[in-house]
Amino acid sequence: MPQRSLLRVFRPFGLAALLSGGLALASSLTAAPALAQIRGRSPTSMPPRQSGAPGWWFSGGASGVVLGNINDGATQSTWSFGNDPLWQVRASLEKVLEGRSTLGVTAGYGLVDVALTPFADAAVPELPDAPCLNGCEAQVELWTAMGQFRSGGGPGFHSVFEAQGGVTVFRNLRTRSDALPIGNKTQQIDLSGALGFGVGYGLSNGFDVAIVQDFGMGWHSKTDLPSSLERTWRMRNTRASLRFAF
Template sequence: MLHSRTRRHIAVRLCATLVLTLAWLGAAAPLAAQIRGRPPVRQQSSPWWISGGASATVLGDIADGATQSRWRFGNDPLWQMRGTIEKATDEFTTIGLAVSYGRVDLMLEPLNDLAIGSPNGVQDGTPGCTTGCAAETELYTAMAQFRSGGGPGFHTFFEAQAGVTAFRNLRVKSTRIAVGTKTMQTDLSGTIGGGFGYTLSPGFAITLVQDFGMGWHAKADRPEGAGRTWRVRNTRASLRFAL
């Protein structure tokens, strides 16, 4: 039989060994848990994205000195086709180019006491549209785009754009007679807004965006007091694909 002092010495050593073992396990357990439970390494997102869809645009009135007319687009949406090509800078950010096109309707009204289509004091205006008429024009946009947000499943994001909005081939709707020249009129413009989307599969998502912006029209031949700026609101739906 062991001496009592020896038994106490063995017991103390066993207790010390047990405490040290538990302390080591306690320190190692979080590390093991991190190793076992660490999130999987994310696959690098595609460096390029493209999108295509439609835009319902509401444009404010524009005072145009070149044709001596006020362009009234009304409150009904103006439909455009729209597409983008974007380069990803990280998992949630892209920069790229957005373009759109559509043929839209508008009403022309005289800007002052001159007939429509008669700048520089010439009194003879556009046949069939000297005092106002229904018209149509081609509407283009080309803008640099910044986009931030996204992710799997349902997600939100932010977009900002800056570039130009252009109008071409302004014509009387009933007679197809050109109003003014055929030269494209280009305005500086920009928008900012946000939206939400849903990722259907890796590299494929649907998105809906609402944005607001403004533009600056050419100031040549404008009567005093006619403002240059106009406002725009877009509601856009798109399909996005990773390349």
């Protein structure tokens, strides 16, 4: 067959092969940059990993509470806690919200000393024995149970803000010398709340230490309380805690 005839026969097949190869090359050149762009995306453009982020925090520690005087109608006396700190153990369980904020519950317990002084115009003395009719040294269990909002955290030093609200409970008021019960109530429950400010230090992503100073107040029962006496009391609390994430 003449050479020109052969060229006419195979020319369409050559053009088709050339076109197919060009399309394949263009497709590979387009896909490569796209894949490289996906693999090379900057950390700021990619969503943060959430799988390893802690969901809960647990804390444990101690606190030194300074309580103001409390006027108590049930015992017809003023409770004086003095100016020295009253020691409590304290724990909290917190659920992580967005960012560095948590919402949780706290509880504290301590056995503290208190001095009782009868009201000057007490109608019926409720103090237990003759030596205590003019005042006595006593002890009472100091319980706290509150809801808490917390903001602050991260590596290194950081500021901390906390807001709490709940109850402060005084249980088993007894004379210090011979443990005689005082009054006719085994416990008194006061509404109370506090705001706290402090500093923390993150040792790792799931472990830090914090020191917080609380300022708060409470509302004691006004039952049998003379109208000339206040039912509110003040509180200052310094807390140190270790916090663990899980």
